[in-house]
Amino acid sequence: TETDVNELLNMILDNFWVKVHAKHGQLRTEIQATDPFVLVDETHFTNVLYNLMDNAVKYTPTNLVLTVKTWNEKGNLCISIQDNGVGIKKEYQKRIFDKFFRVPTGNVHNVKGFGLGLAYVKQIVDAHHGTIKVESEVNIGTKFIITLPTLKNN
Numbered sequence: 001t002e003t004d005v006n007e008l009l010n011m012i013l014d015n016f017w018v019k020v021h022a023k024h025g026q027l028r029t030e031i032q033a034t035d036p037f038v039l040v041d042e043t044h045f046t047n048v049l050y051n052l053m054d055n056a057v058k059y060t061p062t063n064l065v066l067t068v069k070t071w072n073e074k075g076n077l078c079i080s081i082q083d084n085g086v087g088i089k090k091e092y093q094k095r096i097f098d099k100f101f102r103v104p105t106g107n108v109h110n111v112k113g114f115g116l117g118l119a120y121v122k123q124i125v126d127a128h129h130g131t132i133k134v135e136s137e138v139n140i141g142t143k144f145i146i147t148l149p150t151l152k153n154n
């Protein structure tokens with residue numbers, strides 16, 4: 001369906017700030033895309049955004065700053081979800097989208113998961129002709145950027 005991603009994000013974040021607060025966190029938003037309309041399966045796409053935010057909370061031990069932005073670039077809608085958590089080593093960044101892959105982190109944080117969230121995220125983004133990339137530095141944080149063609153470009 002035709003989805004206003006700005007509106008969808010604001011709705012998700014309304015429900016999500018409780019989790020952020022539990023991590024003594026702050027939410028920073030710049031949801032400013034002027035053309036926020038994309039053609040997506042709203043249920044799956046909601047899950048995608050939720051998965052990325054869930055990871056941001058899970059992999060930031062404390063004092064989380066969750067930054068969520070949208071903007072337009074060359075006929076695309078871009079969404080970024082950024083945390084200031086444990087980060088991901090360069091050598092692992094390609095593999096995080098593989099099914100069942102989890103970064104072997106020792107005892108830094110004891111976080112449960114199956115390693116399936118990002119495989120699902122990638123599959124849904126691909127199915128919508130979008131792209132996803134990761135920028136991350138260990139102990140600094142992680143940013144995921146999703147790009148989707150806007151409705152006008154479909």
Ligand code: ATP
Nearest residue numbers: 055056059087096102103113114115116117118142
């Ligand atoms: P689940 O299936 O419950 O999502 P998961 O969170 O372990 O389990 P993914 O979401 O697929 O699985 O993430 C894969 C791995 O990538 C994680 O185990 C973690 O090591 C790393 N990772 C993902 N997101 C982040 C992040 N925001 N910061 C640091 N590491 C991350």
Ligand code: MG
Nearest residue numbers: 055113117118
């Ligand atoms: Mg996950």
